[in-house]
Amino acid sequence: MSRFHPSRRTFLKAAGASVGAALLSPPALLARPTASPSNRITPQTDGPADYTLTIATKPIELAPNRIISVATYNGQFPGPLLRLKEGERITVDVRNDTDTPEQLHWHGQVVSTEVDGAAEEGTPFIPPHGSRRISFVPQPAGLRFYHTHVRAGADLAAGQYSGLVGPVYIEPKQHAGNYDREVFLTLKEFQPTLSRGGDMAMEFLSPAQAVAALRDSGESKMKASLAKGKPHGYEVGYDSFTINGRMLGHGEPVRVKAGERVLFHILNGSATEIRSLALPGHSFNVIAMDGNLLSKPVRVPGLWLGTAERISAIVEMNHPGVWVMGDLADDDRHHGMGIVIEYAGYKGRAQWLPPKPFKWNYAHFGDSGHAENSGTAAAAPDEVFDMLFEKQNAALEGFNQWTINGVAYPREQMTAAPAFHLHQGKRYRIRMRNASDDIHPIHLHRHSFELTRIAGQPTSGVMKDVVMVGGYQEVEIDFVANNPGLTLFHCHQQLHMDFGFMTLFDYV
Ligand SMILES: [Cu+2]
Numbered sequence: 102m103s104r105f106h107p108s109r110r111t112f113l114k115a116a117g118a119s120v121g122a123a124l125l126s127p128p129a130l131l132a133r134p135t136a137s138p139s140n141r142i143t144p145q146t147d148g149p150a151d152y153t154l155t156i157a158t159k160p161i162e163l164a165p166n167r168i169i170s171v172a173t174y175n176g177q178f179p180g181p182l183l184r185l186k187e188g189e190r191i192t193v194d195v196r197n198d199t200d201t202p203e204q205l206h207w208h209g210q211v212v213s214t215e216v217d218g219a220a221e222e223g224t225p226f227i228p229p230h231g232s233r234r235i236s237f238v239p240q241p242a243g244l245r246f247y248h249t250h251v252r253a254g255a256d257l258a259a260g261q262y263s264g265l266v267g268p269v270y271i272e273p274k275q276h277a278g279n280y281d282r283e284v285f286l287t288l289k290e291f292q293p294t295l296s297r298g299g300d301m302a303m304e305f306l307s308p309a310q311a312v313a314a315l316r317d318s319g320e321s322k323m324k325a326s327l328a329k330g331k332p333h334g335y336e337v338g339y340d341s342f343t344i345n346g347r348m349l350g351h352g353e354p355v356r357v358k359a360g361e362r363v364l365f366h367i368l369n370g371s372a373t374e375i376r377s378l379a380l381p382g383h384s385f386n387v388i389a390m391d392g393n394l395l396s397k398p399v400r401v402p403g404l405w406l407g408t409a410e411r412i413s414a415i416v417e418m419n420h421p422g423v424w425v426m427g428d429l430a431d432d433d434r435h436h437g438m439g440i441v442i443e444y445a446g447y448k449g450r451a452q453w454l455p456p457k458p459f460k461w462n463y464a465h466f467g468d469s470g471h472a473e474n475s476g477t478a479a480a481a482p483d484e485v486f487d488m489l490f491e492k493q494n495a496a497l498e499g500f501n502q503w504t505i506n507g508v509a510y511p512r513e514q515m516t517a518a519p520a521f522h523l524h525q526g527k528r529y530r531i532r533m534r535n536a537s538d539d540i541h542p543i544h545l546h547r548h549s550f551e552l553t554r555i556a557g558q559p560t561s562g563v564m565k566d567v568v569m570v571g572g573y574q575e576v577e578i579d580f581v582a583n584n585p586g587l588t589l590f591h592c593h594q595q596l597h598m599d600f601g602f603m604t605l606f607d608y609v
Pocket residue numbers: 539540541542592593594597598602
């Protein structure tokens with residue numbers, strides 16, 4: 102989890118009054134249509150775009166005494182909520198007012214490589230001080246998001262360490278669930294620093310069982326590296342933790358009424374961290390994971406979200422008071438990871454109480470998690486791809502190098518030779534074996550996948566685009582090759598993807 106180092110905490114106090122004044126006007130919730138720029142690269146239609154997203158470095162106020170300068174979309178964090186309609190084509194102008202090329206990735210959407218926003222797939226860069234117009238049909242419905250997709254390497258101001266994250270909600274043709282209103286929460290840390298080692302929380306995943314062969318392999322490699330005098334590879338920790346860009350206690354509370362049913366759309370916008378969330382005295386009725394509806398809602402006492410995962414959950418407001426909805430990790434919550442939930446008629450200091458301990462098992466959300474469906478298996482695949490994930494400790498100037506089947510994605514080039522080949526219309530299973538002690542939030546671009554086995558437990562019916570693979574564990578996912586073009590597969594942990602943990606599929 103977070104590796105917090107008080108001694109390295111530095112507050113970037115941006116220059117005084119003018120900055121503060123600029124922050125007084127609240128950012129617009131919705132991006133407004135604006136005139137198209139004159140220097141666009143790929144004009145597809147004339148006239149104004151439906152949305153304009155401008156990438157620029159701006160001050161953002163995490164708390165009254167903590168103003169930082171980061172790359173943002175439209176000068177705000179998170180970027181504007183884009184409410185799109187399933188199946189209705191939109192055009193978006195993306196302007197880049199920074200000095201470095203950018204990529205804007207439409208995470209979780211089934212789009213073309215021209216639009217997807219990954220240079221590895223051949224999406225053109227948005228040039229520095231230039232812009233690019235794209236056009237696509239939003240799909241599938243549900244909670245998606247957009248974020249930068251450039252590699253940061255050792256530069257902790259670049260990539261997703263910045264403020265370049267924003268939510269997307271694609272309105273379904275029919276609304277699901279019985280709720281009174283929606284609240285969007287984007288979880289994100291700021292002010293990253295490099296550290297050595299640190300243990301990641303693992304005990305929340307269920308089943309907990311590790312594969313002995315993976316553990317033996319990973320541990321013996323690590324021992325050999327340390328014996329040669331190498332330190333542990335770098336990790337990243339943070340000084341500031343926020344929900345919707347505000348540290349706990351410094352944003353507007355979520356104001357609710359007793360009896361209300363609030364649908365929370367929660368996005369883990371972190372570059373590297375796994376997050377948890379609980380609300381004292383309340384439970385979450387999860388209706389969708391990564392935007393995709395479950396066959397039935399599933400009630401849980403709290404949530405866990407790997408990097409880039411999303412959860413849509415209804416909370417029945419039936420426990421009046423003023424509460425902290427926050428991360429289970431005390432240290433992270435104390436440094437901002439939470440938001441106040443305030444019932445009408447209640448005042449005072451927000452209270453936190455930890456929930457009863459609980460485990461996070463993806464299979465609980467699947468069809469076989471329901472008694473009447475027990476034993477429901479996913480469809481059989483046409484082909485199985487085996488992938489072994491390995492870490493080479495501190496192999497790259499102190500950074501860990503990551504490999505898939507022994508191959509690290511080349512750092513010096515964008516498009517590498519595709520390692521896996523797809524035939525359109527076929528169903529594929531990826532059997533992922535993690536020979537490291539880290540949890541990896543694994544992401545497949547431009548396709549959704551079905552969870553089929555979690556650490557030995559079969560499951561079906563949960564469609565996602567990111568899944569956490571536990572340390573020394575195995576996870577299997579299936580997907581249908583239904584969107585031709587180069588398709589990037591990677592760990593969504595920025596420090597892992599930047600140092601080798603990526604591979605490409607192509608259609609043949
Ligand atoms: Cu990873």
